[in-house]
Amino acid sequence: MSSPNDQRSGAEVPETTTPPAPNTRREFIRSAGLFTATVAGLGGGLELLTRRPGAGSPGVGGAEAQGADAFTLPNRPLGPYDTNEKVTPWAQSTTYNNFYEFGTDKGDPARLAASLKPRPWTVKIDGEVRKPQTVDIDTLQSWFPLEDRIYRMRCVEGWSMVMPWLGFPLGALIRRLEPTGKAKYVQFTALYDPKQFPGQRGRVLDWPYVEGLRLDEALHPLAFMAVGLHGRVLPGQNGAPLRLVVPWKYGFKGIKSIVRITLTAEQPKTTWALAAPDEYGFYANVNPAVPHPRWSQATERRIGELGRRKTLPFNGYAEQVAGLYRGMDLRKFY
Template sequence: MLIKRPADIKSSEITPEWLYLRRREVLRGLIAGGSLVATAGIYHLFARAARRPPPGPGPRPLATVSASDASLTTDEPPTDYDDITHYNNFYEFSTAKHDVAYEARALVTRPWTVTVEGDVQRPQTFDIDDLLRRFPLEDRVYRLRCVEGWSMVIPWVGFPLASLLKLVEPLGKAQFVAFETLHDPKQFPMQRGQLLDWPYREGLRLDEALHPLTLLAVGLYGKTLPNQNGAPLRLVVPWKYGFKSIKSVVRIVLTTRMPRTTWREAAPHEYGFYANVNPAVSHPRWSQATERRIGEFTRRPTLLFNGYAEQVAHLYAGMDLRTFY
């Protein structure tokens, strides 16, 4: 059963900003008292930063409203802001989680447009700032479960994907929704190599895309998305493994066919199209029965559909969840 939180608490009110800043002071103190090895490491970091262009504007506050439906959010304690923004999978920048925030500093997120096309009556291209003005931005606290076996609780800011899709009027033959990340090797250093078939692609069934839980996120903790978290616009599908929640989206296509998805093409025996969180279906290389919540020391049981079964299980009625993984 989903735990509900009071609807009048906004994500920007969950963790005081002074606490986050205080963490930085503690870290600086530890570094100052370190050894010569630590000093050499600091010098290396400064030298590295000097070779990089300066970062763009930092996260800005967003005007938000509480979730329109209390069942669309949870009162579980959110993961620390520093952990959310410095423990990231974003392979366009790096395969090392703790390097992503640094490598993503110079990503340019303005101007930014998102094209919605395919089997729709009114294909359109939207400016990101127009989208921020067009829809009420809701606070949604969601659990995030990574296929690697770790999890977080993230206070997102965004609007339902369904709101955007309704503007383009899907045709009756549309059955799936495909998504693409920006393809720009100048900004995404890993796109210069052959690690994956770029750009990153993901997809949903249309009924999944229209579900009220499916969010287009433009912020977290009451502010605009940091680059490393998928700025300026990312998908969030909380009952699926995290790799389904594609980042830095520039293209959405409605189609009659199941779309290509990056990890399914890279390793089809490991990553299925649906990628619903299921503790009974192990990854070929590890169990999915438990997870490590970032910030905790012990593992916890993984919940079917990441704890959202009450809302989404009906979408898969009659399907063998072991086969359609």
């Protein structure tokens, strides 16, 4: 959720970390309780069960022998939503995180993530839908074939990554819920549990973390619900077991560890917009022409690179999403 309080464009990133044993697709699905459901009839189920991320296999010249990123990505052609940019390695994408529920330091999430228990887990779905329900995370995942998406991620602080997510389109979930005619927005609420999230014992933010999208944004094909990263089960520090990914918006919109999805007629009051309304608006679209009140947004530092690069309008997704905001003042709706 790239929380925006602390801009550290010069912070050091650990060079190495010890990743969990890499999961094949079969292991991912089994660990999430989806093995039987996938075989039984999810679209693309056989492909999910047989494709392996990268070269080799766990236990035979696995990650320990080949390096932490030996199983980073599936062997597949780029999809219609993928960027072809170099993917940020696991060692960096899982150790340089903003997740204030764990703490405000970039290393806190990886250091403290073991306190989060992503199973059992339920998601409450309510509001302006014809099918309100509370659903187990494994059942929710089983409703959709899992897809790989390689997306840019731009933090409002001025750094960026390229993330290989695994999950399903948010729009597919929204349509399954059958929104009523009154639904105009989607509100997401993260888990509030100070026992699992030590950062919630303080008042750095008003917990629980809340984010939201306009309904047409949520239905856009790029909007994504992630349950995995680098072909593996989503780590706690990256938002396990369910997080939102909206690649054309600043990263703090990507709420983690979601426990509730509510369709509403009114625009949600989101956490950072309440905490600092002059700095973090509801829309938070990446716009290099609009500086943050305390720093420029014209350039960014890609994690793992020394220099800075130009930031692209809508984080490089303008062709796909600019039409959603036709006629709006994007400066006003920072």
